[in-house]
Amino acid sequence: MNGLDALMASVKRAVAARDGRRTPPPAHEPAIVREPVAGELSDRFLSEVADAGMHGERVKAEDVVTRCGEIVKDATGGVITEPALLEAHPELGDLAGLVADPDEDALYAAEVGLVLASAGIAETGSVAHQSGMMNSRSAALLPMTAVAIVHASTLVDDVYGWFAELDAETLASEIVLITGPSKSADIGMRLVTGVHGPGVVHVLLVTDR
Amino acid sequence: MTGSTFRERVCDALSDERARRAVMTATAEREERRRARWAELADVEGLRNIAAEIKQHTLDHLDAHLARFIEKLEELGVTVHGAADAAEAGRAVVEIAERHGCRSIAKSKSMLSEELDLNEIVERAGLEIVETDLGEFLLQLDGDRPSHITAPAVHKDVESCAKTFAEGLGVPVEREPKKIVAQARAHLRDVFRGADMGITGANLGVAESGTIALVMNEGNGRFCVHRPKAHVVVMGIEKVVPTLKDAAVIVKLLARSATAQKMTVDTHLITGPMRTGEPDGAEAMHVILVDAGRTRILAGAQRDALNCIRCGACLNVCPVYRTLGGHAYGGTYPGPIGKVLTGLLEDDPTCELPHASSLCNACRDVCPVKIDLPGMLVQLRQQQAKETGRPRGKLFVLRAMMWVMKSPMRYRMGQRIARLMMRIMGRKGWVTKGVGPVRGWTKGGRDIQTLPRKAFRDLWRKGRIG
Numbered sequence: 001m002n003g004l005d006a007l008m009a010s011v012k013r014a015v016a017a018r019d020g021r022r023t024p025p026p027a028h029e030p031a032i033v034r035e036p037v038a039g040e041l042s043d044r045f046l047s048e049v050a051d052a053g054m055h056g057e058r059v060k061a062e063d064v065v066t067r068c069g070e071i072v073k074d075a076t077g078g079v080i081t082e083p084a085l086l087e088a089h090p091e092l093g094d095l096a097g098l099v100a101d102p103d104e105d106a107l108y109a110a111e112v113g114l115v116l117a118s119a120g121i122a123e124t125g126s127v128a129h130q131s132g133m134m135n136s137r138s139a140a141l142l143p144m145t146a147v148a149i150v151h152a153s154t155l156v157d158d159v160y161g162w163f164a165e166l167d168a169e170t171l172a173s174e175i176v177l178i179t180g181p182s183k184s185a186d187i188g189m190r191l192v193t194g195v196h197g198p199g200v201v202h203v204l205l206v207t208d209r
Numbered sequence: 210m211t212g213s214t215f216r217e218r219v220c221d222a223l224s225d226e227r228a229r230r231a232v233m234t235a236t237a238e239r240e241e242r243r244r245a246r247w248a249e250l251a252d253v254e255g256l257r258n259i260a261a262e263i264k265q266h267t268l269d270h271l272d273a274h275l276a277r278f279i280e281k282l283e284e285l286g287v288t289v290h291g292a293a294d295a296a297e298a299g300r301a302v303v304e305i306a307e308r309h310g311c312r313s314i315a316k317s318k319s320m321l322s323e324e325l326d327l328n329e330i331v332e333r334a335g336l337e338i339v340e341t342d343l344g345e346f347l348l349q350l351d352g353d354r355p356s357h358i359t360a361p362a363v364h365k366d367v368e369s370c371a372k373t374f375a376e377g378l379g380v381p382v383e384r385e386p387k388k389i390v391a392q393a394r395a396h397l398r399d400v401f402r403g404a405d406m407g408i409t410g411a412n413l414g415v416a417e418s419g420t421i422a423l424v425m426n427e428g429n430g431r432f433c434v435h436r437p438k439a440h441v442v443v444m445g446i447e448k449v450v451p452t453l454k455d456a457a458v459i460v461k462l463l464a465r466s467a468t469a470q471k472m473t474v475d476t477h478l479i480t481g482p483m484r485t486g487e488p489d490g491a492e493a494m495h496v497i498l499v500d501a502g503r504t505r506i507l508a509g510a511q512r513d514a515l516n517c518i519r520c521g522a523c524l525n526v527c528p529v530y531r532t533l534g535g536h537a538y539g540g541t542y543p544g545p546i547g548k549v550l551t552g553l554l555e556d557d558p559t560c561e562l563p564h565a566s567s568l569c570n571a572c573r574d575v576c577p578v579k580i581d582l583p584g585m586l587v588q589l590r591q592q593q594a595k596e597t598g599r600p601r602g603k604l605f606v607l608r609a610m611m612w613v614m615k616s617p618m619r620y621r622m623g624q625r626i627a628r629l630m631m632r633i634m635g636r637k638g639w640v641t642k643g644v645g646p647v648r649g650w651t652k653g654g655r656d657i658q659t660l661p662r663k664a665f666r667d668l669w670r671k672g673r674i675g
């Protein structure tokens with residue numbers, strides 16, 4: 001018997017040894033588990049983005065490239081992105097400083113990473129980024145500055161609602177709900193940002209596409 | 210913190226003024242912020258009830274949910290291992306390293322790995338392992354141990370952190386936390402880049418999708434699965450929940466209770482290794498499911514202790530933890546949950562931690578999954594009393610107190626006698642050295658304030674109050 005079979009046998013024994021009480025799975029009352037958002041989703045989303053310590057703003061689709069250009073203009077170490085974002089906004093391909101096909105050194109040297117969010121959550125200001133053939137974990141993680149492009153059509157009300165829409169059979173290998181810059185209070189309980197991941201996070205909410 | 214008995218460790222803790230101040234401030238602040246966060250939820254009581262029922266239900270059918278979890282993981286190409294104890298878990302990690310040719314490991318924070326002393330086992334096998342959570346990294350450099358579940362270095366102030374980094378990394382001493390963090394960031398970047406294995410814990414395992422959920426603020430968990438040859442998850446069997454919606458309920462409560470955030474910076478869902486055509490991720494993924502005493506607890510009377518989601522809220526609110534800090538407890542888990550878990554995990558029915566509580570119930574009131582910790586502490590005390598026999602001296606004193614308290618006149622008399630005795634024994638308003646039957650009580654640093662000269666009831670009667 002291998003370790004896993006032995007473990008499962010002990011679990012079975014322990015479950016069987018318990019008293020007769022067997023709690024059924026609880027009902028998830030929407031009035032309890034959901035956090036309804038009053039008013040405009042995008043207003044609440046941007047206010048929560050700011051609350052979480054990120055820089056949020058509304059941007060028109062045609063202005064995305066200009067705005068990204070302003071954010072990356074001092075990034076002498078280079079800018080990295082992912083194919084999914086370039087597909088949604090092809091004009092970003094001409095961005096100054098963009099490193100095409102970065103090798104590992106270029107990934108680690110990059111100062112700004114641009115990524116396409118798969119969703120935004122109004123309740124908490126969270127931005128979802130997922131892995132995939134067209135996505136780059138590196139672009140969302142390695143540079144000190146991260147820029148997440150969130151399309152308004154992907155906004156959802158709340159965390160529970162976001163989870164409820166996931167399909168257990170088709171989940172990406174990685175999804176990160178990003179809510180703020182990387183931070184720690186481990187040194188003398190004083191808050192510092194940019195510990196391992198991005199220390200500055202821009203959230204561009206694209207409103208008309 | 211080298212005391213070998215609980216009493217010695219308590220004395221050590223009480224004499225460390227600097228650590229006490231740090232812990233007191235940090236816990237009070239966190240507790241206040243947690244309260245405000247909870248109040249923002251639509252129905253926090255309802256949510257706590259659902260969370261508690263999710264955990265109850267899962268543990269009542271743990272065999273079925275674990276079987277489903279394992280099946281999903283294997284479908285995703287994850288290799289699943291079972292470990293009965295620390296030695297088996299350590300062996301599994303070493304074998305995985307051999308199989309994939311890994312030599313250096315970047316590790317993110319995991320309380321279970323602390324419990325198992327995993328680093329020591331892995332290092333003995335000749336592998337290099339680096340803690341990458343800032344607080345844990347600091348403690349690793351120092352040869353120290355975490356003293357809080359979610360703020361491992363809460364007992365250290367800026368100055369001692371600065372010294373540790375400067376000595377450990379051979380860099381200049383910095384006074385500013387921001388600069389100290391920059392030193393650590395630069396150093397740990399190289400660690401991540403050079404590591405060929407990443408080890409993480411798991412805040413949750415979702416049975417229906419085979420997902421591992423990690424909540425984190427620094428981002429190191431994402432680095433551990435960024436591009437290693439192998440990602441190894443070390444998780445306790447009690448961490449599984451049936452569905453993604455169940456995970457959502459726990460996530461909502463976890464960040465708010467642990468660090469008073471609506472969401473932690475990273476809520477990280479990992480579903481299998483990197484897939485074909487993806488540019489980055491772990492090439493292979495392994496999950497080690499660990500028992501280490503959990504099935505024994507599951508079958509026992511304190512099974513609800515397994516409901517714990519490790520938020521640490523009960524530590525922050527506990528008057529004993531706030532005074533002592535975490536090291537005095539001597540186990541991996543300090544505070545109220547540690548008082549219950551330590552003896553159970555170590556299968557030590559004589560563990561004295563259940564007695565280190567005033568049973569004030571604060572921990573029960575803040576537990577997001579409503580674990581009745583005070584009730585369990587009483588149960589554990591009763592079990593101990595049954596097994597070891599009741600101490601006669603204590604029983605005599607308790608009976609005498611009962612007799613005194615049953616009559617108002619005897620109670621008044623008792624108060625007078627106590628006031629007089631304390632005045633005789635006390636120095637500057639404090640009794641630090643008892644005589645006769647209370648000598649043992651004050652042994653080892655315990656003190657008590659003397660009763661005031663006049664009792665409230667006397668002042669009231671004379672009209673001096675009100």
